[in-house]
Amino acid sequence: MSFLRKSVQLFNAAKQNAKMLSGVQRSYSATRNPVDDRYAFPGARDAAFVNSLKLTMPEDYAPIPIYRVMDRDGYILNEQEDPQLSQEVIEKMFRDMLLLSTMDKILYESQRQGRISFYMTNFGEEASHIGSAAALEMRDLIYGQYREAGVLVWRGFRIDQFIDQCYGNDDDLGRGKQMPVHYGSKELNFVTISSPLSTQIPQAVGAAYALKRQPNNDSCVVCYFGEGAASEGDAHAAFNFAATLECPVILFCRNNGFAISTPSNEQYRGDGIAGRGPMGYGIATIRVDGTDVFAVYNAMKRAREYTLRENKPVVLEALAYRVSHHSTSDDSTAYRSAEEIEMWNTLEHPISKLKSYMVHKGWFNEKQETEFVSGVRKQVLKQIAISEKKLKPNWREMFEGVYADMPEHLQEQQRELEQHVEAHKQHYPLKSFKQ
Amino acid sequence: MKVSTLTRGLLSAIKSNAICSTRSHFTYYPTKLAQGVRDVQKMNMFQAINNAMDLGLEQDSSALLFGEDVGFGGVFRCSMNLRDKYGKDRVFNTPLCEQGIAGFAIGVANTGATAIAEIQFADYIFPSFDQIVNEAAKYRYRSGGLFDCGSLTFRVPCGAVGHGALYHSQSPEAYFAHTPGLRVVIPRGPIKAKGLLLACIKDPNPCIMFEPKTLYRAAVEEVPTESYTEELGKCDILREGTDVTLIGWGTQVHVLLEVADLAKKQLDIDCEVIDLVSVLPWDTKTICNSANKTGRVLIAHEAPFTQGFGSELAAYIQEKCFLRLEAPIKRVTGWDTPFPHVFEPFYLPDKHRCLAALKEIVNY
Numbered sequence: 001m002s003f004l005r006k007s008v009q010l011f012n013a014a015k016q017n018a019k020m021l022s023g024v025q026r027s028y029s030a031t032r033n034p035v036d037d038r039y040a041f042p043g044a045r046d047a048a049f050v051n052s053l054k055l056t057m058p059e060d061y062a063p064i065p066i067y068r069v070m071d072r073d074g075y076i077l078n079e080q081e082d083p084q085l086s087q088e089v090i091e092k093m094f095r096d097m098l099l100l101s102t103m104d105k106i107l108y109e110s111q112r113q114g115r116i117s118f119y120m121t122n123f124g125e126e127a128s129h130i131g132s133a134a135a136l137e138m139r140d141l142i143y144g145q146y147r148e149a150g151v152l153v154w155r156g157f158r159i160d161q162f163i164d165q166c167y168g169n170d171d172d173l174g175r176g177k178q179m180p181v182h183y184g185s186k187e188l189n190f191v192t193i194s195s196p197l198s199t200q201i202p203q204a205v206g207a208a209y210a211l212k213r214q215p216n217n218d219s220c221v222v223c224y225f226g227e228g229a230a231s232e233g234d235a236h237a238a239f240n241f242a243a244t245l246e247c248p249v250i251l252f253c254r255n256n257g258f259a260i261s262t263p264s265n266e267q268y269r270g271d272g273i274a275g276r277g278p279m280g281y282g283i284a285t286i287r288v289d290g291t292d293v294f295a296v297y298n299a300m301k302r303a304r305e306y307t308l309r310e311n312k313p314v315v316l317e318a319l320a321y322r323v324s325h326h327s328t329s330d331d332s333t334a335y336r337s338a339e340e341i342e343m344w345n346t347l348e349h350p351i352s353k354l355k356s357y358m359v360h361k362g363w364f365n366e367k368q369e370t371e372f373v374s375g376v377r378k379q380v381l382k383q384i385a386i387s388e389k390k391l392k393p394n395w396r397e398m399f400e401g402v403y404a405d406m407p408e409h410l411q412e413q414q415r416e417l418e419q420h421v422e423a424h425k426q427h428y429p430l431k432s433f434k435q
Numbered sequence: 436m437k438v439s440t441l442t443r444g445l446l447s448a449i450k451s452n453a454i455c456s457t458r459s460h461f462t463y464y465p466t467k468l469a470q471g472v473r474d475v476q477k478m479n480m481f482q483a484i485n486n487a488m489d490l491g492l493e494q495d496s497s498a499l500l501f502g503e504d505v506g507f508g509g510v511f512r513c514s515m516n517l518r519d520k521y522g523k524d525r526v527f528n529t530p531l532c533e534q535g536i537a538g539f540a541i542g543v544a545n546t547g548a549t550a551i552a553e554i555q556f557a558d559y560i561f562p563s564f565d566q567i568v569n570e571a572a573k574y575r576y577r578s579g580g581l582f583d584c585g586s587l588t589f590r591v592p593c594g595a596v597g598h599g600a601l602y603h604s605q606s607p608e609a610y611f612a613h614t615p616g617l618r619v620v621i622p623r624g625p626i627k628a629k630g631l632l633l634a635c636i637k638d639p640n641p642c643i644m645f646e647p648k649t650l651y652r653a654a655v656e657e658v659p660t661e662s663y664t665e666e667l668g669k670c671d672i673l674r675e676g677t678d679v680t681l682i683g684w685g686t687q688v689h690v691l692l693e694v695a696d697l698a699k700k701q702l703d704i705d706c707e708v709i710d711l712v713s714v715l716p717w718d719t720k721t722i723c724n725s726a727n728k729t730g731r732v733l734i735a736h737e738a739p740f741t742q743g744f745g746s747e748l749a750a751y752i753q754e755k756c757f758l759r760l761e762a763p764i765k766r767v768t769g770w771d772t773p774f775p776h777v778f779e780p781f782y783l784p785d786k787h788r789c790l791a792a793l794k795e796i797v798n799y
Contacts, residue, residue, distance in 0.1 A: 110446055117598035117776075168777035176777035179600040195602035196559055197531065231530035233562055261507045262528045335507045381446065398778035399770065413740070413770050417781060420791060427787045429780055 064274045064287045066319060069294035072347060074356025076294075083294050083301075087363050092154075093134060093293055094358060095372055097126040097351050100150045102376045103159065104324075107166060110384055111180075111328040116166045118180045122149050124291070124323030127350030128254055130154055131296025132222070132318070135304060139219040141207055142190045143200040146181055147254065147324075148224045155188040159376075163383045169390035170434050175401070176393050197229040201238035201251065205313070208242070208249035212311050220248040220307045227317075228259020230273045239281040242313035249313045250303045251283070254290065256322035261335040277315035284310075290318030291350040294357075321348065394434040395421075459597065459649070460785050461689040464673075465656045466626050478658040481651040483625035484513045484590070487632040488551060490662045492521045495549050498636070500526045502536055502553030502590075510555060511592055511651050537563035537589070541571050541641075544584035549636060557593035557645060558602040564610070571641040572616030585639035588632070592648040593621075594686055595737055595783055600776035606685070606738040606769075608645055612715040612747065618642040618667055619714040623688040624654040627712065630665030638667055647685040670718040672725070676705035679731040679793060682722065682748060684711040687735050687784065694789045701790075704797055714744055719751060726752045730761035731796050735784045740768040762799035765792045 041047070069081045076082045085093075104121040111119040122129065129150025136142075142151060149162070161173065165183050168176035174184060174192060184192025194200065204223030211217050229235060230253055242249050253273040257264050270276065277285030284306060288295040296318055303314040321344035325332045332341070346352065358364035399406060399414045406414070421428050468475065478486060492498050500514060500521075506528040508515035518526040529536050533554055540552035554560045560567075567589070575583040595604050611619050618640050622628035628646065635642035673688065674695055681691040688710045695706035707725050711717060726732050732752055734745040745766040752764055767784040775782055 106446070113446055115446070177601065177773070177775050179598070179603070179776055182600075195600075196561075228531040231532045231535070233532060233534045259503070259531045260510060261504045262531065266506075266528045267530050329510070384446070392777045395778050395781045398772055398775050398781055402772050409741070410771055417770070420788060421781070424787045424791070427785075 058270065061271065061275075061279070063271045064278075064285065064317075066287050066289050067295050067299060068289040068292050069298060070292050070353055070357060072353065074353050074358075074360060076357075081294075081298060083297055085294075085297070087361070089134070090354070090358065090361075090363065093130050094351070094354050094369075096130050096150065096153045097293075097354065098369070098373055099159075099376050100126055100129070100153050101351060102373055103162065103380050104149075106377065106380045106384070107163070107180075108328065115384065115388060116180050118328055119166065120147055120181045120327045121324040122147055124344055124349065125254060125256055125320050126150050127293035127354070128252075128290035128296050128318040128320055131293040132252060132300040132316075135297050135300035136222060137219070137304075138189060140189065140304070141204075141211070141219060141221045143204040143207070143221065143223040144183075144190065144193055145197065145200065145225045145229060145254075146193050146195070147226070147256075149181070149183070151224070152183055152185065152188065152190055155185075155190065157183065157185055157188060157190075159379055160383050160387070161185070163380070163387040164390065167387045167390065168392060169387055170393045171387075171390060172393075175397055177401070198225060198232035198234040198238075201225055201229075201235050202241060204251075205238050205242045205245070205247050205249050208247035208313075209245055212246075212248050217248070218308065220250060220304055222250045222252055224252045224254060226259060227253055227255040227257075227264050227273055228262060228267055230276075231259075231267055239276065239283065239313075239315070243281045243283050246311050247313055248307040248311050250300070250307055251313060251315045252300075253315070253317045254320065255317055256290075256320050258322045258326070258332070258336075260326045260330060261332070263336075272317055272319070274315060274317035281315075283313050283315050285315040285317070287317045287319065290320035291348050291353060293350060293354050320350070323349070392433045395428075395430075459653065460595070460780070460783050461686055462693050463624070463650075463654050464689050464692040465654070466624055466673075468626065468657055468659065472659050474660040475657040476660050477655060478625050478629075479652050480622070480625045480628050480646070480654045481511055481513045483629040483656075483658050484632060484646065485515055485517070486658070486660070487629040487636075488514065488517060489520070491549070491551060491633060491636045492517065492525060494662065495636075497547070498525070498549035498551065499543055500551045500553075501529050501539070503531055503555045504528060505553055509553060511648060513553070513590070513651075533559055533561075533563040534566055537566035537571065540587045540589070541566060541574070541584045544587035544641070545574075545582055547586060550584075550587040551636060552587065552589050554589055554591045556603055556648075557591045557607050558605045560589075560591055560607060567611070567617070567641075567643070568614050572614045574616075574641075576616060583639070584641055586636075587641050588635040588638075589641075589643045590632070591643060591645050592651075593645040594647040594649060595774070595779065596649045597779065598776070599774070600779075601773045604737075604774040604779075606645070606736065608684075608714045609738055609742055609744045609747075611643055612744050614715075616641070617715060619645065620667060620712060621645045621647065621685040621714060622650075622712070623647075623685060623710050624650060625656045625658050627665060627671075627710075629658055630663050631667070631712070633662060634664035634667050637664060642667075645685070649686055665712075668713045668716045668718060670712050670721050671710040672707060672721065673710055674706065674708040676707035676729065678704045678706065678729055679733060679797060680707045680709060680722075680725040680729045681789075681793075682709045682711055682732065682734045682745075683736065684714065685737075687737060690784070690786050690789060691733075691735060694786050694793060697786065697790055698793055702794070702797070704793070706793070711744075711748075717748075719755070722748065723752060723755045726756040727759045730759050731799075732760070732764045733767065733789065733793055733796060734764065735767040735789050737769050737783060739771045740766060741771050743768050762796040765796050767792045 133154035166180035208221040274287040540550040
């Protein structure tokens with residue numbers, strides 16, 4: 001039974017009950033308005049009464065369907081759903097996905113060699129980044145979790161900016177304060193990543209509320225998070241605040257099946273994260289195939305229109321598979337099979353799906369794309385060599401940014417460290433830091 | 436595979452003088468067992484903790500072990516093979532929710548069953564702050580002794596690792612030391628970790644063991660294979676001395692042991708080095724005896740200066756030992772900033788800063 005048909009049935013049952021109820025009411029008071037809701041329970045005003053007891057079971061609800069535009073081989077399933085993007089836009093989508101994937105491979109290896117301290121790749125999720133970012137406007141504010149580098153690629157974050165951040169050198173916009181992949185860009189409206197999970201979700205909701213109050217607001221907020229992060233208390237708070245305070249925020253869940261080693265079936269027992277939207281929190285919801293860049297694009301486009309028109313949130317769940325290890329600190333073959341990973345890395349890979357689509361269109365040129373990848377590879381390697389040689393920021397900056405202005409006690413601590421370092425220069429890596 | 440081999444080759448071709456190294460800021464001083472302990476096995480700290488939990492689960496059929504990614508062995512490998520051995524109804528993954536883990540653990544303990552709950556990183560313990568501080572710590576008190584959750588233990592990896600930055604480096608012991616009703620302990624190595632964990636599991640109060648994660652692999656000792664407990668609330672005098680008392684806990688103990696060596700060699704100063712071990716309740720008597728003996732005290736910890744647990748020690752010692760002190764009590768700590776990534780070498784209370792501070796109080 002389809003989700004919709006089920007809903008219609010439930011709706012009809014409710015109407016039936018309402019009729020029964022008004023009959024009962026009339027027998028007590030013929031003058032009472034049948035739609036008078038003064039006697040409805042405040043906690044569930046629209047609920048009907050029944051007089052046979054029944055446990056409402058999870059199985060009574062069909063799972064929310066997965067919206068998909070392309071099949072595995074890159075053919076459009078329903079021509080009406082083809083977003084009809086120009087060759088130019090599709091090439092940018094494809095190349096941004098390739099760039100991300102190529103850069104990821106090299107930076108992952110560079111961590112393995114001890115060049116950078118940490119890295120997280122985005123394999124298998126490229127379409128959910130690029131498809132969603134492409135449907136937004138630059139003025140839309142983004143809060144990410146940590147595996148959304150593709151969104152930054154689409155917005156124009158440069159290879160040198162990615163790599164300088166990973167090295168925490170003097171050109172890192174984050175000033176060397178955070179671990180690699182904790183990107184942020186004021187210019188690109190992308191709030192700096194924080195490691196604690198889900199903290200960004202209620203923040204995004206608050207930002208959306210404040211945007212809504214601005215005159216003639218035409219910007220929404222998009223918050224990315226994983227299905228694991230959706231188990232945190234902050235996720236509940238965010239969904240509930242977004243709904244009750246009617247905020248123009250798109251709550252974008254990248255459901256990639258794993259939270260480090262924990263599979264999604266140990267994370268929740270309901271219908272994913274999408275299942276929480278309509279019934280759980282009263283939020284409009286879309287579930288898409290996150291390996292289908294067009295499905296994500298269309299869904300995001302629709303979500304953006306809705307959220308700005310209604311000033312209400314949307315839950316958007318993009319299903320994919322985390323082909324990556326969680327991070328460079330993780331070996332995921334300890335908890336899942338290599339065959340499973342390989343299947344998602346080949347047959348169901350978002351890049352190969354888009355490539356097939358381009359082949360059908362006659363837009364794919366093998367030679368050009370190979371040259372593109374090899375160009376990116378050269379650029380990334382060259383940038384690693386450059387970023388590695390750049391000095392770190394002046395170490396005195398450690399004390400900056402704690403407060404808007406440095407309070408007396410921190411100035412004192414900074415002086416104390418200056419004197420100590422001056423007297424013990426040989427013990428500190430001063431040569432790697434700006435003076 | 437091809438791509439990564441190629442990448443590796445290309446990366447190797449980049450010559451650089453600035454390779455990021457995760458240098459260690461301490462030298463590990465293993466604890467030696469007294470002569471005559473027969474059954475010992477070489478273990479690092481995660482293996483000793485694994486061994487303690489194995490014994491805990493074996494001895495007590497009500498005991499449960501859970502947390503994020505605990506099922507497959509935990510991100511630090513502390514629970515390896517325990518799910519296979521004791522079944523997934525006793526050793527299991529929870530959803531990703533620290534407040535849930537803490538509340539669940541309290542409920543398990545309410546029934547008298549034993550809960551061993553892992554919070555994956557100390558930096559991520561804060562969503563569970565309410566459950567730990569308002570619930571776990573106050574259960575017995577607020578119910579007039581009708582209910583408690585004493586059979587619960589939190590295991591929490593903490594501390595600096597060289598590249599953990601803001602959210603994989605913190606040492607939040609002082610936040611919890613401000614909470615009556617909790618026990619807070621921090622091991623300095625495998626032998627201590629095993630005995631403390633088994634003691635926490637058996638103790639009738641909610642306990643938190645902060646485990647310096649840099650020691651999981653770096654610290655190796657000959658650990659007794661039998662079950663044993665370390666006394667909670669007691670510190671360890673690791674090196675006796677007459678001139679200065681050095682107090683630390685966790686990884687910092689090893690920094691201070693090296694400082695004591697340097698002080699002896701360079702300045703002919705005899706340091707008494709004390710591992711506080713238990714942050715709450717702490718061993719006031721042994722600490723004050725030492726302070727009265729040496730008249731000079733240096734406290735060092737990785738956590739920030741202001742309101743770090745060193746503040747409490749310093750205040751207490753000056754109150755109880757005022758007339759015996761020859762110099763102000765000195766604290767060498769992390770600075771009052773978040774824990775920074777590339778600046779970590781400047782942030783830590785390393786041996787050079789400790790030694791410089793020691794010279795200061797000796798020459799006061």
